[in-house]
Amino acid sequence: MAYIEPTQDQWMALYQAAEEYKRHELWKFMTDNQVFGVKDPHRGKTGFCTVIGNAGQMYGLVVYLGLEGLHVLCEMYRRGDDIMQDPDFMYQQDTFVMSFGGREELLPWDLKTIKKLGLKYRGLNAWPSFARHLPGYYPWRLTADEAGFMTEILQQAAIVGERYLQDPDCLPPMQSNWYLIRIKGSDGWQDQLTECLPQKPEGNRASDIPVAQRAIEDILAMNLKRQGEWEVDCFYGPVYIHESETERPYFAYMLAVMDCRNGMALSMETAAPGNYAEPFMKKVLATMRNVRTVPQKIYYQRDEIFSLFSSVAEKLGIRLSRVKQLNMVSDFRQGLDKYFSKNRGKDR
Numbered sequence: 001m002a003y004i005e006p007t008q009d010q011w012m013a014l015y016q017a018a019e020e021y022k023r024h025e026l027w028k029f030m031t032d033n034q035v036f037g038v039k040d041p042h043r044g045k046t047g048f049c050t051v052i053g054n055a056g057q058m059y060g061l062v063v064y065l066g067l068e069g070l071h072v073l074c075e076m077y078r079r080g081d082d083i084m085q086d087p088d089f090m091y092q093q094d095t096f097v098m099s100f101g102g103r104e105e106l107l108p109w110d111l112k113t114i115k116k117l118g119l120k121y122r123g124l125n126a127w128p129s130f131a132r133h134l135p136g137y138y139p140w141r142l143t144a145d146e147a148g149f150m151t152e153i154l155q156q157a158a159i160v161g162e163r164y165l166q167d168p169d170c171l172p173p174m175q176s177n178w179y180l181i182r183i184k185g186s187d188g189w190q191d192q193l194t195e196c197l198p199q200k201p202e203g204n205r206a207s208d209i210p211v212a213q214r215a216i217e218d219i220l221a222m223n224l225k226r227q228g229e230w231e232v233d234c235f236y237g238p239v240y241i242h243e244s245e246t247e248r249p250y251f252a253y254m255l256a257v258m259d260c261r262n263g264m265a266l267s268m269e270t271a272a273p274g275n276y277a278e279p280f281m282k283k284v285l286a287t288m289r290n291v292r293t294v295p296q297k298i299y300y301q302r303d304e305i306f307s308l309f310s311s312v313a314e315k316l317g318i319r320l321s322r323v324k325q326l327n328m329v330s331d332f333r334q335g336l337d338k339y340f341s342k343n344r345g346k347d348r
Contacts, residue, residue, distance in 0.1 A: 003141075003143060003246055003248075004143050004144045004145070005141075005143070005144060006142065006143070006144045006147040006148075007144065008116070008117065010144055010147045010148060010151070011113055011116075011117055011147065012117055013148075013151050014130070014142075014147050014150060014151045014154075015114075015117060015119060015128060017150075017151045017154035017155050018098060018128040018130075018154055019128075020154070020155070020158055021061065021098075021154040021155075021157060021158050022059075022100060022128075024158045024161055024162065026051045026053075026157070026158070026161035026164075027051050027052065027053025027054045027059055028054075029161075029164070029165055030051040030054065030161060030164060031051070031054045032050040032051060032052050032054065032062070033050070033077060033174060034050070034051065034164065034171050035048055035049065035050055035073070035171070035174055035179060036048075036049055036157075036160050036171055036179060036180045036181070036182070037049065037179050037180065037181035037182065037194070037196070038063075038152065038153045038156045038157070038181070038182045039181055039182065039183045039184070040149050040152075041152070041183075041184040042145070042148075042149075043145075043149075045065060045066050046065075046066065046067075046181060046196070047063040047064065047065055047069075047096065047149070047153055048063065048064045048065075048069060048070045048073060048179065048196075049061060049062070049063050049064075049153060049157055049160075050062050050064070050073070051157070051161065052099070058099055058101070059099065059100045059101075059125050060097065060098045060099035060100055060128075061096075061097075061098045061153070061154065061157055062095055062096070062097050062098075063095055063096040063097075063150070063153055064093075064094065064095050065094045065095060065096070066094065066199075067196060067197065067198055067199035068094060068198075068199050068200070068201050069093075069094040069095060070196060070198045070199070071198035071199055071200050071201070072092055072093060072094065073198075074174065074198045077174060087235070087236075087333070088235050088236050091135060091136055091236040091251055092135050093133040093134075093135065094133065094134060094135055095132075095133045096130070096131075096132060096133075096142070096146065096149075096150050096153070097129075097130070097131045097132075097133060097139070098128060098129070098130050098150065098154065099128070099129050100125045100126060100127065100128055100129075101125055101127055101129060102124060102125070102126075102127060103121070103127050105127070105129065106127055106129050107129055107131060107139070107141075109141040110127070110128070110129045110130065114127070130142050130147075130150065132146055134248070134273075135201075135273060135274075136236060136250055136251055136253060136272075136273025136274065137248050137249065137250045137251070137273060138240045138242075138248065138249035138250065138251065140248045140249070152184075156182040156189060159182070159189075160180065160182065172193070177195055177196060177197055177198075178193055178194065178195050178196075179193070179194055179195075179196050180192075180193060181193075181194045181196075200303075202307070212281050212285070212312060215281075215282070215285040215286075216285070216312060216315050216316060218289070219285060219288055219289060219294065219316065220315075220316070222289065222292075224288065224289075224292050224293055224294050225292065225293050225294070226293070226294045226295075226296055226317065227293060227295070227296060228259065228260065228261055228293060228295050228296060229260040229261070229295055229296060229297045229298070229299065230257055230258060230259060230260060230266070230295045230297075230298050230299070231256075231257075231258040231260060231298075231299045231300075231326045231327075231328050231329050232255070232256070232257050232258075232284065232298050232299070232300055232305055232309070233255075233256055233300065233301055233302065233305065233326050233329040234253060234254065234255050234256075234276065234280060234302065234304055234305060235253075235254055235256075235329075235333060236251045236252070236253055236254070236273075237251060237252035237253070237254045237270065237336065237340075238336060238337050238340045238341070239251070239252065239340050240252075241272075250272055250273055251273070252270040252271070252272075253270065253271050253272065253273050253276045254268060254269070254270050254336075255267075255268060255269040255270075255271075255276070255279075255280045255283055255284070256268050256329050256332050256333075257283070257284060257287050258326075258328040258329055258332060259328075260299070260328065263328050263331070265332055266287050266291060267283055267284075267286070267287040267290075268283075269283040277308060280308060281308060281309075281312070284309065284312075285312075288316075294316055294317070294318065295318060296318065296319065297318065297319045297320075297321055298313065298318055298319070298320055298321070299321050299322075299323050299326060300320060300321070300322055300323070300326075301322065301323060301324070301325065301326050301329075306320060306322070
């Protein structure tokens with residue numbers, strides 16, 4: 001999808017809304033577990049908002065988009081500090097992030113836009129920065145539509161914050177699944193208490209991939225040996241890929257197939273986020289053909305693996321076993337991290 005940059009008027013409205021939001025200093029009396037929503041009047045999606053800055057580390061607003069974004073937010077509170085043990089969690093955000101920091105913390109497009117608008121900022125935590133986070137993608141600049149929605153969110157956040165200062169009970173607790181949502185109607189913006197149930201993103205299933213059934217039939221016809229155990233996992237790689245200036249950079253989504261007998265990597269594959277199902281399925285089935293073996297058991301850790309391979313495993317008589325940690329995959333990932341850390345920048 002082509003990037004549509006905000007107009008100068010849209011940018012100016014956004015930065016003015018950010019300055020007004022900052023003037024209210026909501027982080028002095030709100031924490032990031034006071035959650036409220038703002039519904040996009042044009043597309044219907046709700047942004048679930050959390051004020052950041054009460055801890056004195058980073059000031060601004062984070063907006064989790066839709067019920068799937070709300071799921072990530074709820075998981076953060078449910079798992080607490082344990083969430084940081086998941087190396088892929090940082091890649092799962094579907095958010096707008098607005099923060100105030102120093103000039104040196106600005107993203108390249110922030111500084112370019114500020115100069116273009118002729119705006120001046122001085123001091124610590126004075127410079128506004130905006131970024132769009134999509135699952136599996138590098139933080140990127142806002143589109144025209146996103147800038148417009150973010151402007152409305154900041155305006156409504158200031159109103160909700162002032163109301164919360166007068167009446168803290170106006171925001172239901174997160175665990176109730178009820179949220180105060182600001183909705184724009186014919187008479188302007190109004191409050192609506194709405195029950196919102198977090199929605200976990202759905203993974204792909206092999207039944208959705210036409211090539212899978214044909215490959216399964218081929219493997220069954222080959223009468224391969226049935227022995228051994230594998231670890232299979234998918235995860236985000238330690239580097240991002242930027243194919244062109246007009247495309248959003250993405251982190252490579254990787255598949256690793258490990259032999260439990262000797263710890264060797266039988267195969268690996270990379271794909272763009274959201275487009276991993278077919279290439280990963282092809283790779284696992286091709287690995288079985290190449291090593292002329294169907295494993296008796298596959299250990300997995302993530303829901304994505306079960307969603308993708310459960311029907312295949314059933315047809316091939318493979319037992320799927322979920323575990324808390326995949327030791328061989330973990331060692332493989334550490335090796336990748338060390339390699340890319342050591343070689344980062346050598347080819348530039």
